[in-house]
Amino acid sequence: MQKARYFRQNPLKSPDGGNRVLLHSCCAPCSCAIIEALHDSGLVPTVFFYNPNIYPQAEYDLRKRENMRYAAKLGIPFVDADYDCGEWQLRTKGLENEPERGKRCTVCFDMRLEGAARYAASHGFTVFATTLGISRWKNMTQVDECGTRAASNHEGLIYWAFNWRKNGMMDRRAALIKSEEFYLQQYCGCVFSLRDSIRRKAMQVPSKS
Ligand code: SF4
Secondary structure, three states: OOOOOHHHHOOOOOOOOOOEEEEEEOOHHHHHHHHHHHHHOOOEEEEEEOOOOOOOHHHHHHHHHHHHHHHHHHOOOEEEOOOOHHHHHHHOOOOOOOOOOOHHHHHHHHHHHHHHHHHHHHOOOOEEEEOHHHOOOOOHHHHHHHHHHHHOOOOOOEEOOOOOOOOOHHHHHHHHHHHOOOOOOOOOOOHHHHHHHHHHHHOOOOOOO
């Protein structure tokens, strides 16, 4: 039997008490349950897709299309931001051999959340959040520090640090991935995570999703 949707009974409240939230999204599998939770709470999310880390472009286009498909299904606005991969490569130069959760990921989160903060501040949002922390492969503290840093450059802008892994969200995420038949990537996104995923597979270590 399908479980009741938690946030219908326990609606989220935005930290500014308003209803508009800019949601930086990395992909459909990570954002689907969060978008639904915001929607179920009576909040009005706008999905902001800004992920210049994703390699190659065909993978970027596929992840974006999947995310757009779900936003359109729920009638939620979707902002297709730049694929500024040249700037991402410049910023991560010298960090190619960092492990996941290391310094390269901080630079990567900083760039994406700075982009979200800039868009939020220039389009009348006072709150923004990100889907990056829902994956158990990510360091939530690292993500939240980057979000807070990005918000600090814009007066009055709040980064909503929320633990999206609780309240049945991981089960709901898995259920939506299945029911929506989302494409489920096997690596985080950048060329270096693709390289590491291929190495793990070669060593018969279970891959990430
Ligand atoms: S592993 Fe993921 S978070 Fe880290 S730099 Fe690559 S794409 Fe960004």
